[in-house]
Amino acid sequence: MNLVVTLQGVGGFFGRMERTHPLLPWLLAIVALLPLPLILSGLFNDYYVYLANRICIFIMLSVGLNIVKGFCGQVTVGHVGLYAIGAVTAAILSTNFGFSFWMTLPAAIFIAGLAGVVVGVPSFRLEGAYLALATLGLGESVRIMISVTPYLGSSTGLGGIPAPSAFGFTFDNFTRYYYLVMPIALVGIYLSFAILRSATGRAFQAIREDTIAAAAAGINVRKYKLLAFVISAMYAGCAGAMFAHMRPGYIHHNNFTIIEMVTLLLMIVLGGIGHVWGGVIGAIIVTIIYDQTKDFYFYQPLLFGSSMVLLVIFMPQGIGGLIDRYIVTQRFIDARREAGDGTS
Amino acid sequence: MKMFSRGLVSTALIAGVLVVHTSAVAGTIRIGATMRMISENGQKYGQMVADEFDLINKNGGINGNTIELSLLNDECKSDKGVANANKFIHEQKVHLIIGSTCSSVSLPIVDVTAQARVPQIIPHSTNAKITQKGSAWVFRVPVSGRYYAGVNAKYTGENIGTKIAYICAADAASQNDCDAMQDQMRRQFNAEPAYVAQVQEKEVDFRTHMLKIKSANVDGIMIAALAETMSRALLQSYEAGIGKSVRRIGSSSASNAPVPKIAGDAVLGVFYTAAYAAADKRPIAQLFNQMVRDKYGIHAPDHDFSQAYDLVRIVEIALHRANLNLSDGSLAADRTAIRDAIASVDGYRGLASGPISFCAAPTPQCRDGNKTPVLIHYTKGGEEFETEVLARVPMPINFGLE
Numbered sequence: 001m002n003l004v005v006t007l008q009g010v011g012g013f014f015g016r017m018e019r020t021h022p023l024l025p026w027l028l029a030i031v032a033l034l035p036l037p038l039i040l041s042g043l044f045n046d047y048y049v050y051l052a053n054r055i056c057i058f059i060m061l062s063v064g065l066n067i068v069k070g071f072c073g074q075v076t077v078g079h080v081g082l083y084a085i086g087a088v089t090a091a092i093l094s095t096n097f098g099f100s101f102w103m104t105l106p107a108a109i110f111i112a113g114l115a116g117v118v119v120g121v122p123s124f125r126l127e128g129a130y131l132a133l134a135t136l137g138l139g140e141s142v143r144i145m146i147s148v149t150p151y152l153g154s155s156t157g158l159g160g161i162p163a164p165s166a167f168g169f170t171f172d173n174f175t176r177y178y179y180l181v182m183p184i185a186l187v188g189i190y191l192s193f194a195i196l197r198s199a200t201g202r203a204f205q206a207i208r209e210d211t212i213a214a215a216a217a218g219i220n221v222r223k224y225k226l227l228a229f230v231i232s233a234m235y236a237g238c239a240g241a242m243f244a245h246m247r248p249g250y251i252h253h254n255n256f257t258i259i260e261m262v263t264l265l266l267m268i269v270l271g272g273i274g275h276v277w278g279g280v281i282g283a284i285i286v287t288i289i290y291d292q293t294k295d296f297y298f299y300q301p302l303l304f305g306s307s308m309v310l311l312v313i314f315m316p317q318g319i320g321g322l323i324d325r326y327i328v329t330q331r332f333i334d335a336r337r338e339a340g341d342g343t344s
Numbered sequence: 345m346k347m348f349s350r351g352l353v354s355t356a357l358i359a360g361v362l363v364v365h366t367s368a369v370a371g372t373i374r375i376g377a378t379m380r381m382i383s384e385n386g387q388k389y390g391q392m393v394a395d396e397f398d399l400i401n402k403n404g405g406i407n408g409n410t411i412e413l414s415l416l417n418d419e420c421k422s423d424k425g426v427a428n429a430n431k432f433i434h435e436q437k438v439h440l441i442i443g444s445t446c447s448s449v450s451l452p453i454v455d456v457t458a459q460a461r462v463p464q465i466i467p468h469s470t471n472a473k474i475t476q477k478g479s480a481w482v483f484r485v486p487v488s489g490r491y492y493a494g495v496n497a498k499y500t501g502e503n504i505g506t507k508i509a510y511i512c513a514a515d516a517a518s519q520n521d522c523d524a525m526q527d528q529m530r531r532q533f534n535a536e537p538a539y540v541a542q543v544q545e546k547e548v549d550f551r552t553h554m555l556k557i558k559s560a561n562v563d564g565i566m567i568a569a570l571a572e573t574m575s576r577a578l579l580q581s582y583e584a585g586i587g588k589s590v591r592r593i594g595s596s597s598a599s600n601a602p603v604p605k606i607a608g609d610a611v612l613g614v615f616y617t618a619a620y621a622a623a624d625k626r627p628i629a630q631l632f633n634q635m636v637r638d639k640y641g642i643h644a645p646d647h648d649f650s651q652a653y654d655l656v657r658i659v660e661i662a663l664h665r666a667n668l669n670l671s672d673g674s675l676a677a678d679r680t681a682i683r684d685a686i687a688s689v690d691g692y693r694g695l696a697s698g699p700i701s702f703c704a705a706p707t708p709q710c711r712d713g714n715k716t717p718v719l720i721h722y723t724k725g726g727e728e729f730e731t732e733v734l735a736r737v738p739m740p741i742n743f744g745l746e
Binding site: 045046047048050054144147148155159243247248249250252253254255257259291294295298300 | 381421422433435447451453455456459515543
């Protein structure tokens with residue numbers, strides 16, 4: 001009861017702020033998260049600021065994946081390939097052509113978006129496991145191509161990627177980098193909400209629920225499926241560029257394997273497919289649990305594998321679904337109680 | 345409500361774990377090791393390092409202090425290796441980092457340790473670029489890839505021929521070995537490769553390449569790949585009908601135990617350069633072989649075992665020499681003292697093919713410790729394989745840097 005009241009209170013507060021100005025809650029969130037590095041360094045140590053940066057990158061990835069998988073219902077297992085494309089684009093443009101982060105970031109987003117078209121086209125004719133196989137093949141072929149192309153880093157990887165800088169300020173340590181990745185991650189979350197609430201978001205959800213019904217309702221299914229893949233790919237490209245420029249500025253094709261893809265899927269399944277906050281919650285929890293179980297490296301694959309299976313069996317809607325169900329149940333109980341009070 | 349309480353308890357538990365992890369004990373020498381422990385051998389290398397440090401502690405430690413080793417798996421992935429290094433440096437406040445096994449992980453960690461000013465000593469990575477970055481904080485125990493290539497090329501050109509085919513896997517060490525060998529064949533014999541195939545790190549089918557190589561009528565085939573991949577390539581070279589007269593040249597991972605175990609008789613005559621030969625007749629080597637056989641069930645240890653063992657001995661020597669205060673306030677000074685003590689190790693003679701020496705300058709000449717590759721060939725395959733030493737070749741310190 002208290003949780004519902006609290007959630008409703010928080011929701012109401014943000015709702016009122018949003019009515020004042022749509023960006024106000026997000027600006028407040030940025031302000032609220034500004035002292036986090038100081039808190040983490042003070043309470044723990046700098047390593048947790050590094051971990052917060054990694055979480056922000058994973059949030060971008062999982063929120064992006066949620067758009068195509070959660071909102072639009074398209075099965076994709078090639079997201080990590082798009083992440084690799086973003087990272088390699090940023091790395092090559094900065095090291096070989098001397099582009100700054102402010103140019104490599106949009107370039108990585110654009111190139112990954114183009115690659116998203118290639119990944120999205122099979123979704124016109126394929127569904128379910130077949131689409132998963134097609135996207136898996138595309139994602140893995142990106143990694144393999146990087147691994148055998150010296151210009152793309154091949155076996156030794158791409159190093160010496162410079163830290164971003166602006167007006168003489170270089171984001172070259174964990175705390176400074178946090179002030180770059182945290183706002184970008186929040187912008188990513190905001191845009192994801194904006195998409196979900198827009199006509200495009202409703203079209204995505206209609207396709208997810210029933211493709212034929214959506215088409216019958218006048219939705220251009222192909223266009224929206226492709227759009228979902230492209231938007232999702234742009235998120236991955238952005239995450240890739242942020243990963244490439246993070247200290248020590250080194251990427252290797254081994255960072256983009258199927259294991260990373262499964263971890264990413266675990267994040268959104270745990271957080272709740274189709275819930276924007278689900279991707280965020282999943283990214284935070286999985287990153288922290290992975291880090292805290294590092295000492296048990298023999299059992300880590302077993303832990304993560306079995307968690308995935310158990311989640312799919314017992315909590316298919318993830319934490320987001322659990323919270324939704326809890327709120328709905330509480331509202332129902334409250335409504336029943338009020339109705340009961342009224343009749344007595 | 346129950347669910348909410350559970351959530352609170354879980355959060356408190358996570359916070360508790362985080363707090364426990366931040367504690368650091370004064371008077372203890374903290375060492376972090378990040379290694380590739382996704383294979384049976386990889387786990388045994390890590391276990392041996394842990395066991396050897398345990399043994400030092402049981403024998404009285406270092407000047408009365410004990411060593412606390414934190415061993416983490418980086419799965420040969422640079423992001424995980426970097427995360428491990430950051431964890432060691434900022435959370436566990438280690439005095440020294442050991443790692444990694446893989447060149448592609450050691451390469452970025454060099455930048456992390458240089459920025460944080462923490463000494464790093466490398467047990468296995470051979471990629472020449474590691475010490476060419478100019479970090480004052482890095483030391484390499486194994487032989488650098490630049491030396492291996494020189495010896496391999498000289499022996500090949502003088503004894504086998506110059507028409508060589510190359511199969512190069514996409515891992516950093518193999519690629520480096522392959523490129524360096526081709527470069528040395530050009531420099532020493534003006535010989536261009538007869539055939540080059542770039543393959544995946546875990547490639548399973550080499551038959552197409554082998555058939556093309558067979559038709560190219562080459563003098564030798566260099567297979568640069570990790571152990572399991574190399575074994576498959578060796579077997580398939582015979583399946584494709586390439587006879588024994590075409591010599592097989594292995595990259596340094598040919599010394600890994602799984603190669604003769606998987607490849608069986610296909611390993612006969614394969615020659616390679618390494619930093620240690622189990623066929624070494626010295627008593628220290630025979631005792632080491634026996635210890636690895638008894639403790640880890642490996643018939644004959646490869647150079648990754650010997651290098652990990654030598655690394656522990658070098659660290660032990662350096663820690664004895666370093667003047668350490670081991671208080672929270674002296675962390676930076678202790679790290680510098682350990683770095684300087686490692687740099688002072690000169691002419692260490694252990695299991696390695698030659699003496700291991702470091703010096704203060706942050707150059708490959710100073711930081712590539714072992715400069716003596718040993719040329720080995722297999723005389724028996726299978727579980728109980730045998731090798732023979734063809735030559736020990738001390739190399740000029742500037743070799744491969746021109």
